[in-house]
Amino acid sequence: MKLSGALRDFQDRIGHTFAKPEHLIRAVTHSSMSTPNRDDNQRLEFLGDRVLGLVMSEALLQADVNAPEGLLAPRFNALVRKETCADVARQIDLGAVLKLGRSEMLTGGRRKEALLADAMEAVIAAVYIDAGFDVARERVVALWGDRISNVEEDARDPKTALQEWAQGQGEPPPSYIETARSGPDHAPIFTIEVRLHSGATDTATAPSKRQAEQAAAKSLLDRVQGETT
Structure with a gap:
């Protein structure tokens, strides 16, 4: 062949x-x-x-x-x-x-x-x-x-890291909501909102729900950790 x-x-x-x-x-x-x-x-x-x-x-x-x-x-x-x-x-x-x-x-x-x-x-x-x-x-x-x-010293994915942070604060796990979807069926773009029980939220947009969730979680985690340090 x-x-x-x-x-x-x-x-x-x-x-x-x-x-x-x-x-x-x-x-x-x-x-x-x-x-x-x-x-x-x-x-x-x-x-x-x-x-x-x-x-x-x-x-x-x-x-x-x-x-x-x-x-x-x-x-x-x-x-x-x-x-x-x-x-x-x-x-x-x-x-x-x-x-x-x-x-x-x-x-x-x-x-x-x-x-x-x-x-x-x-x-x-x-x-x-x-x-x-x-x-x-x-x-x-x-x-x-x-x-x-070059893999990160602490390479937990952002969703896991955010959930562990929330639990450490005595909160339930964060929730993720699809707030928008655009683009053609073969190449959709998703906007996801992540929300903590305390009311803190963030959003991210990406070509897949998983990517958008991870990006939103990272953005929110960076912010809440910065506020508590």
């Missing part, structure tokens, strides 16, 4: 030449393009998530030999979450080589964060199957690069 010119170039971007090109082809094939004769990347995504998790666990333990589990866990979550995987996918222009069905093509599938993140995990699995764990680990560490060493 031969690779297209675009996929050969993609191999250069990830730093691995596939002994069996079919692994890469499957990794970039979305379920919207699957047929009885063409497998999609969903099973590879499942495996790649586990390979990525092991690589990041090892890397974090080696990077800080004294860090307790309470700090390692949020750092790990920051490095393996969908947003980070999608960011790496954009870095190597994975979207350009995805094999998508017509519906996904028309709705901006090459730019969708969840789709890019899943495909990134599938590519990791494809490298693992093609060349083994050592090569997969080498490629993942190289692609994640400074993200590993």
Whole structure:
């Protein structure tokens, strides 16, 4: 099986030449393009998530030999979450080589964060199957690069950090409300309001509800922490 010119170039971007090109082809094939004769990347995504998790666990333990589990866990979550995987996918222009069905093509599938993140995990699995764990680990560490060493000392996601702050003040968990939605169906923009029981609020706008919630939580947390220090 031969690779297209675009996929050969993609191999250069990830730093691995596939002994069996079919692994890469499957990794970039979305379920919207699957047929009885063409497998999609969903099973590879499942495996790649586990390979990525092991690589990041090892890397974090080696990077800080004294860090307790309470700090390692949020750092790990920051490095393996969908947003980070999608960011790496954009870095190597994975979207350009995805094999998508017509519906996904028309709705901006090459730019969708969840789709890019899943495909990134599938590519990791494809490298693992093609060349083994050592090569997969080498490629993942190289692609994640400074993200590993620069992960925040306290990498809890803002929603978790805000909830813990609220509980520390004797408050119930914050609530999140979608206050607006704009843009076309294939590229919506969400505005989310976060509210504490005390009445403090903040809002943020982003291309996904999760991103908007995280941004609103961070903004509110920064403000309330500043007011209490």
